[in-house]
Amino acid sequence: MSKKENKNAGDIEERYEFVWPGKKKCIEEAGRECSEKLISDAVNSYLPDTTANLYIEGDNLTALKLLKDEYAEKIKMIYIDPPYNTGSDHIYMDRFTAQEGNNKVNASGRSHAAWCSMIYPRLCTARELMREDGVIFISIDENEEFNLKKICEEIFGEANRVGEVIRKTKSMTADDGCGFNLQHELLLIYAKDKSKLHLKGEKKAFANYSNPDNDPKGDWCAGDPSARSGGPSTYFEIENPYTHKKDLPPSGRYWAFSKESLKRYIEEGKIKFKETYRDNERGFIFKRYKADAKSMNEPVHSLFAVENEFMNQSATVELRKIFGSDVFSYPKPVAYIQKLVQFSTGEGDIILDFFSGSATTAQAVMEQVAEDGLKRNFIMVQLPEEVDKKRDAYKAGFRTLCDVGRERIRLIAERLKDKADCGFKAFRVSEKES
Ligand SMILES: C[S@@+](CC[C@H](N)C(=O)[O-])C[C@H]1O[C@@H](n2cnc3c(N)ncnc32)[C@H](O)[C@@H]1O
Known part of the structure; x- marks a missing residue:
């Protein structure tokens, strides 16, 4: 067995590196001043x-x-x-x-x-x-x-x-x-x-945004009012004033806002209660405004x-x-x-x-x-x-x-x-x- 083959694994210096013959020379070339x-x-x-x-x-x-x-x-x-x-x-x-x-x-x-x-x-x-x-x-x-x-x-x-x-x-x-x-x-x-x-x-199309209720904040679409994380302060019933339907967050989720924010959102018109809805629908809409979009681009x-x-x-x-x-x-x-x-x-x-x-x-x-x-x-x-x-x-x-x-x-x-x-x-x- 040659000396080289006899080298045991502990003697081998290992490191993650990409090398090829000529690399040293080309690094020098990059640094060389030109005339x-x-x-x-x-x-x-x-x-x-x-x-x-x-x-x-x-x-x-x-x-x-x-x-x-x-x-x-x-x-x-x-x-x-x-x-x-x-x-x-x-x-x-x-x-x-x-x-x-x-x-x-x-x-x-x-x-x-x-x-x-x-x-x-x-x-x-x-x-x-x-x-x-x-x-x-x-x-x-x-x-x-x-x-x-x-x-x-x-x-x-x-x-x-x-x-x-x-x-x-x-x-x-x-x-x-x-x-x-x-x-x-x-x-x-x-x-x-x-x-x-x-x-x-590309510019976002905002295709599903519109302003059917002439909201002064401009075009909006229905957004998701729930969040993955939260606690007791974001888990509560929201009552529709027209029909008295009470909504809770979807199973395993919380509202994306507290009771205080809810009050403000209702006053501002960001949360809009529906007078009619289907059985499987929520009693309110949580508006997502085009003007609040983080970016106008995809x-x-x-x-x-x-x-x-x-x-x-x-x-x-x-x-x-x-x-x-x-x-x-x-x-x-x-x-x-x-x-x-x-x-x-x-x-x-x-x-x-x-x-x-x-x-x-x-x-x-x-x-x-x-x-x-x-x-x-x-x-x-x-x-x-x-x-x-x-x-x-x-x-x-x-x-x-x-x-x-x-x-x-x-x-x-x-x-x-x-x-x-x-x-x-x-x-x-x-x-x-x-
Ligand atoms: C794949 S082509 C580029 C085509 C270009 N994108 C186009 O749409 O026409 C590569 C070009 O790089 C040039 N090129 C190769 N080595 C070069 C060098 N050392 N300095 C400047 N240009 C070089 C070639 O002559 C060739 O025209």
Whole structure:
């Protein structure tokens, strides 16, 4: 038996930690100062004199570090859709292969370690840009989902995990070989400080509220007058003055108010006695006023994106309508990102996307401003990946993915520029200073 095998359990140092070959190096990379600069790119800017939007061409780790000077703790919402490491042939690179020190690859030649080393320093740096009440949304699929979750738990902390949204990606049935049809992906949500984050879902419909008795407090509906906990002071009979029917709380429960509060509620009209009712009904109504609702919005539902309008196909059709051909692989639907903007931002907020691709996020921000009139601004970052000659994007005259993103913003601006800030100051990350 070798010395190693002979080690007994007591000698093994155990701790819960997520590690991969290259992790130490990428943590150092996150902390390293950079010598590059952001260079103004006047030729590619659009309406630069009147805009607070930015479009940055270059590697996002350097761009994020450079943004810290002006935007540390200023960003309300980050949305990213990083390469998923699918190994498939997209318009952008989507295969992370082994690097020095992390040479273990899976059956299709992809390295999880290389992907982790790519995303880790970027998320660390991005966190520094987030406001205290800021939030980050990260799209991901089954290829790196399990690694991304562990990395996010480490960077943002378990206490700041908000949850995950399921997005239906396709309605087609396909079999992955073992009789399973995968038709969704995830959106991980983390807060900078969950106690300060307030997401607002869809506006509450208040459909069952009305004001049949012209109550001066406005629309109301019948609420539950009982509570799970209480004591002798909240357990008593309530007598209907018209019919003398006496009501007690439901079995095992108490009234949600004391006798003193009951008196006040009757005077104020919050408790209204009925002159007629069915046998199984209470003799009074306990009104719940719309004006007293804690929030005018629903919470954000984790299944909001299972509707067909959020599927990949909608985004492909959308982009085809803008450009006339398929200039990008797997863009996200505008409506999907617009929902995230709507749920998490308001007047004056800045939204950042540092894997911006075809600039769907920029369009989503402009559309939301045009819709609700609340001014917001965006920062897009995109690597100038060259477009292959065989691609539709090349045939349409685009040479890099930045050309595609910037042109999309300009084209959308034709429709929205009277309603939203649709310009952008273009920058490019300079070469490294030697
Ligand atoms: C999945 S796509 C994003 C698509 C985007 N959500 C859309 O709707 O068009 C990922 C993008 O990140 C870009 N990217 C990859 N690595 C990057 C890096 N280091 N810096 C900046 N952009 C990068 C890729 O070129 C690609 O355009």
